[in-house]
Amino acid sequence: MDLLKNRRTVRAYENLPIDEKMMLEIIEEATRTSTTGNMQLYSVIISTSDEDKKALAPLHFNQQCVTQAAALLTVCADYNRFTKWCEYRNAQPGYDNFLSFITAAIDALLFAQSLSLAAEERGLGICYLGTVTYNAQAFIDYFNLPRLVVPVAAITVGYPATEPPQPDRLPTEAVVHQEKYHDYSREQIDALYRMKEDLAENKRFVSENNKETLAQVFTDVRYKKNDNELFSNRYLDAIRKQGFMPTKNNEE
Numbered sequence: 001m002d003l004l005k006n007r008r009t010v011r012a013y014e015n016l017p018i019d020e021k022m023m024l025e026i027i028e029e030a031t032r033t034s035t036t037g038n039m040q041l042y043s044v045i046i047s048t049s050d051e052d053k054k055a056l057a058p059l060h061f062n063q064q065c066v067t068q069a070a071a072l073l074t075v076c077a078d079y080n081r082f083t084k085w086c087e088y089r090n091a092q093p094g095y096d097n098f099l100s101f102i103t104a105a106i107d108a109l110l111f112a113q114s115l116s117l118a119a120e121e122r123g124l125g126i127c128y129l130g131t132v133t134y135n136a137q138a139f140i141d142y143f144n145l146p147r148l149v150v151p152v153a154a155i156t157v158g159y160p161a162t163e164p165p166q167p168d169r170l171p172t173e174a175v176v177h178q179e180k181y182h183d184y185s186r187e188q189i190d191a192l193y194r195m196k197e198d199l200a201e202n203k204r205f206v207s208e209n210n211k212e213t214l215a216q217v218f219t220d221v222r223y224k225k226n227d228n229e230l231f232s233n234r235y236l237d238a239i240r241k242q243g244f245m246p247t248k249n250n251e252e
Contacts, residue, residue: 003120008166010125011065013158017048018070022122023157030115041104042111043078045143046071059138060131060154069156074132074139075112077104079148079244095148101244105152112153125160128153134231136238147243168196 027044035041047053048071057066066072079095086093116126132139132151139151174192184192193214196202202214209221219225239245 003117006166007120008125008164009127010158010160010164011063011127011156012161012164013065013068013070013125013156014161015068016070016159018124018157018159023071026115026118026122029118030111033110033114035107035110036103039082040107040111041077041079041082042108043076043081043149044111044115045074045076047074048072056139056142059135059142060129061134063129063131065127065156066129068158069127070158071156073112073115073155073157074143074151075108075115075153075155076145077101077108077150077152079104080146083148096243096246098239098245100148101150101239104148105150108152112155116155119157123159124157127156129156130154133235136235137241140238140242145242150239150242150244168199168202170196 023046031040047056050067053067053069053072056072057063060066079093079100083093083095112128116128119126130153132154136151139145140149143151145151170192197214205217206212206214209217211217211220236245
């Protein structure tokens, strides 16, 4: 539990490799995580060569941690393996739909979290990257992902070069609802976000971006509506091309 309470996001790494046996042990432990129907609808691609990491860096918007980390792990929602098992056993799979993608994505993210904790338990640092959802088709092409396989997350793993500060978090009462969901009043929102808004680092973000509030940094700079819509359409196209959503021709 101390591991969870004290965890940090690590973006700077020592130039040290991770023992291959250790990496496989981490992954083996992560496979013990919960999974829908015991189907294990995920796969992980391990990239450790400088050549691969440099090639993948632009797809991750050239984040320095991608090339600096000992390993870059790309976690995929994967119904391909299970579908082939069904077909080879005279069973008729029906997993070419959006619900099946969501099911596999949940499995993959549960696995990714367990993998992260197993790595951190060994003194390694990790950084979660959501950029695979922005450029999914490029990752699909690079990794030659077959039908019913879609990338959902990436994780950099390596030995921390420094001990970064913990990122801020909302107070626990912000996320807890008893019995039913209770919507937030203006006063509650003010109270729950006050500490985040008062942090010197966040105030600096507001000033550097010439904004009035921290919320505007998120809506106008980091996660803009136009970008969200663009990457949403790209991701949906990639999911559709990978066979998880019926095309109009199939519907007709």
